[in-house]
Amino acid sequence: MAKLAVENRIWDPAETLPRDALRALQGRRLAETVARAAKVPFYRDALARAGVDPAGVRSVDDVRRLPFTVKDDLRENYPLGLLAVPRAEIVRVHGSSGTTGKPTFVAYTRNDLDVWSGLVARFLVAGGLRPEHLVHVAFGYGLFTGGFGLHYGIEKVGAGVVPAAGGNTPRQVLLIRDLGAEVLVCTPSYALHIAEVAKAEGFLPGTLPLRFGHFGGEPWTEEMRVEIERGLGILAFNNYGLSEVIGPGVSGECGARAGMHVQEDHFVVECVHPETLEPVPDGGTGELVFTTLTKEALPVLRYRTRDLASLDRSPCPCGRTGVRMSRVVGRSDDMLIIRGVNVFPSQVEEALLRVEGTAPHYLIEISRPGTLDEAVVKVEVRPGDFRDEMREMIELRDRIDREIHAVTGVRMTVELVAPNTLERSAGKARRVFDHRNR
Amino acid sequence: MMIRQLSLFLENRSGQLRVPCKVLGDAGIDILTMSLADTQQFGILRLIVKDWEKARKALEAAGIVVNVTDVLAVDVPDRPGGLASVLESFEKAGLGIEYMYALAAARERGQYATLVFRLGDPERAARLLRDAGVKLLSSEELFARAGA
Numbered sequence A: 001m002a003k004l005a006v007e008n009r010i011w012d013p014a015e016t017l018p019r020d021a022l023r024a025l026q027g028r029r030l031a032e033t034v035a036r037a038a039k040v041p042f043y044r045d046a047l048a049r050a051g052v053d054p055a056g057v058r059s060v061d062d063v064r065r066l067p068f069t070v071k072d073d074l075r076e077n078y079p080l081g082l083l084a085v086p087r088a089e090i091v092r093v094h095g096s097s098g099t100t101g102k103p104t105f106v107a108y109t110r111n112d113l114d115v116w117s118g119l120v121a122r123f124l125v126a127g128g129l130r131p132e133h134l135v136h137v138a139f140g141y142g143l144f145t146g147g148f149g150l151h152y153g154i155e156k157v158g159a160g161v162v163p164a165a166g167g168n169t170p171r172q173v174l175l176i177r178d179l180g181a182e183v184l185v186c187t188p189s190y191a192l193h194i195a196e197v198a199k200a201e202g203f204l205p206g207t208l209p210l211r212f213g214h215f216g217g218e219p220w221t222e223e224m225r226v227e228i229e230r231g232l233g234i235l236a237f238n239n240y241g242l243s244e245v246i247g248p249g250v251s252g253e254c255g256a257r258a259g260m261h262v263q264e265d266h267f268v269v270e271c272v273h274p275e276t277l278e279p280v281p282d283g284g285t286g287e288l289v290f291t292t293l294t295k296e297a298l299p300v301l302r303y304r305t306r307d308l309a310s311l312d313r314s315p316c317p318c319g320r321t322g323v324r325m326s327r328v329v330g331r332s333d334d335m336l337i338i339r340g341v342n343v344f345p346s347q348v349e350e351a352l353l354r355v356e357g358t359a360p361h362y363l364i365e366i367s368r369p370g371t372l373d374e375a376v377v378k379v380e381v382r383p384g385d386f387r388d389e390m391r392e393m394i395e396l397r398d399r400i401d402r403e404i405h406a407v408t409g410v411r412m413t414v415e416l417v418a419p420n421t422l423e424r425s426a427g428k429a430r431r432v433f434d435h436r437n438r
Numbered sequence B: 001m002m003i004r005q006l007s008l009f010l011e012n013r014s015g016q017l018r019v020p021c022k023v024l025g026d027a028g029i030d031i032l033t034m035s036l037a038d039t040q041q042f043g044i045l046r047l048i049v050k051d052w053e054k055a056r057k058a059l060e061a062a063g064i065v066v067n068v069t070d071v072l073a074v075d076v077p078d079r080p081g082g083l084a085s086v087l088e089s090f091e092k093a094g095l096g097i098e099y100m101y102a103l104a105a106a107r108e109r110g111q112y113a114t115l116v117f118r119l120g121d122p123e124r125a126a127r128l129l130r131d132a133g134v135k136l137l138s139s140e141e142l143f144a145r146a147g148a
Ligand SMILES: [Zn+2]
Pocket: A254, A255, A256, A261, A316, A317, A318, A319, A320
């Protein structure tokens, strides 16, 4: 049996439910969820089209008969057309960016928030958080689920929160030192950045009070884990979630750190081939699909995450019975995560359209020269856009710059290049060159 | 009195300046003068050639973005304070200068030097400057003077 990196403490006994009891619970909850979803016109129609009678859903295996839900469905029902409870029952709204620059919103009832913070508490405790700890949260707060999601989970455990949010890294390092936070919460790339800044400020690795880190919000690698652990002198844990399903807390690592336990009493997970949508055998990489089992405000049926990963059902030495998912190894669409923000190439195209009327040829190059992502957008100058005066050309570049930031929420470097110099491919134009190691 | 100037978009990396020069050379076009304005990332190359239409066709055929701009060629007395006196006329006429550069080939030491000016409204500027007694060169004069 693999050794656990931390003392094994289980927050919720439901994490260790025997598989047959878990399956029975999933079946009951799935029936309730489908009945709840069927009250939403969108799901009622989708179920009817798929020939599913909500009353006929009894076992968790019935999930395979349900229709899929995709991000576009949320967008088309903007802002909250998929709500399954009266509006008055909403106690929180979060959101995430989409391909058109318009966010998609998700809503929570009181009970949803309670469940969510409990799920966050599970992975935090599995990864070393104790009530006596202080946690430095360097996630952005706001519509993004990361900040508030972790915040409430930490409070649920009874630990203390330092809601530092993003920005001003040297100050964050001082806060960590002066307040003595034992746990760090942020994106993995920001953790690397903090380690670098701490080093530059004269802190030797391991001299900050930090002992554990819980990182998520973007895909990362084992190499990054080693680097973060060395740079900050901590144990680093991975967690996973997405706002459409609930937010962080869909799954998280235990002390074995060999995959993230999916909280199966609250979500049914499937791994499917992104094109055929047929199940992928355990261990094979496919697209993860989640069905919520307890969400009240916004239940989702078979939500296609576009995240590629694999599932492992072998028993885990920690005693948790939830299936483990691997790190996210890629996407089945063209979504990019830049400095923790979801960005679609079509958003860049939309920004160019807004500035120039029609979008010129462009491409996006992403790299991680140090610890932070850098995105460069190369835009071909068309004869009609070219002006003889430098001032006007710089203005054009700055307008594109501002528009991209407005649409995507991310700062990118805009470079004007000569026409016909960017690579063109025969079929679908390849717009993105991601040089970050995945 | 308008001189046709070609402006080219260039990326600021090595070899970029050579391409248009080679295209014009291959087409048998002499470059009377050129001036480069650049930023760290891109530049604008401004050229005056005799047969600007032929030059433009050759450049565009080579995939280069070309912009045609009207500029004024101004005679400046080649003596201390010569340029200042001309600039004073600009100021009095209320003309803003977008940019300017000297035409090295068209200078007679001690007599005159020729400067190229890009002004906001070239037609109006030409009229006002002529009224102020500033000598503007026609294309023919300019090329004759430069020996082209
Ligand atoms: Zn485990």
